[in-house]
Amino acid sequence: MGGGAQRLAPGAPVVLNVQPPAAAEPVPEFPWMSATVGGPAYEGTGSAEPTGPDSVRWRMRYRTRRGDGTVLAETSADYTWWIVTAEGLAAELMAAGIDTAVDEDLVIGMNPRS
Numbered sequence: 447m448g449g450g451a452q453r454l455a456p457g458a459p460v461v462l463n464v465q466p467p468a469a470a471e472p473v474p475e476f477p478w479m480s481a482t483v484g485g486p487a488y489e490g491t492g493s494a495e496p497t498g499p500d501s502v503r504w505r506m507r508y509r510t511r512r513g514d515g516t517v518l519a520e521t522s523a524d525y526t527w528w529i530v531t532a533e534g535l536a537a538e539l540m541a542a543g544i545d546t547a548v549d550e551d552l553v554i555g556m557n558p559r560s
Contacts, residue, residue: 451543454557460544462553464532470496475507486518487511500529 454460467473475493482488489509494502504527510519535553536546544555 451557454544454555456557458557460539460555460557462535462555464530464535464551464553465527466551467494467502467529468531470499470502470529472496473502485513487513494527497526502527502529 473492473494475491477489477491480487480489487510489511491507491509492504494504497503503524505522505524507520507522509517512518532548532551532553536548536555539546539553539555543558545558546553546555548554
């Protein structure tokens with residue numbers, strides 16, 4: 447049994463999901479959140495560009511707008527993201543001694559100790 451499984455309580459599940467994209471490909475800017483609280487509206491968008499065969503560079507933009515649409519504040523964050531598929535993550539968990547099942551982008555692991 448690998449070291450990873452020893453850190454889970456017997457019979458305890460671990461539930462993980464993988465973030466798209468599943469391959470190093472461009473992701474056009476898309477809105478992933480928005481909320482209006484009081485008067486201002488808050489929004490977040492994201493886009494990604496490949497940086498290698500297994501990575502992308504995400505750019506997340508955050509804006510605060512007044513009710514008439516005027517931008518009051520804007521900032522962005524860029525970071526490198528290493529791509530992992532659900533199957534790849536499941537293989538890593540199995541190597542650590544955790545039984546796994548894959549359901550689309552969801553990976554469910556169970557400590558085999560009971």
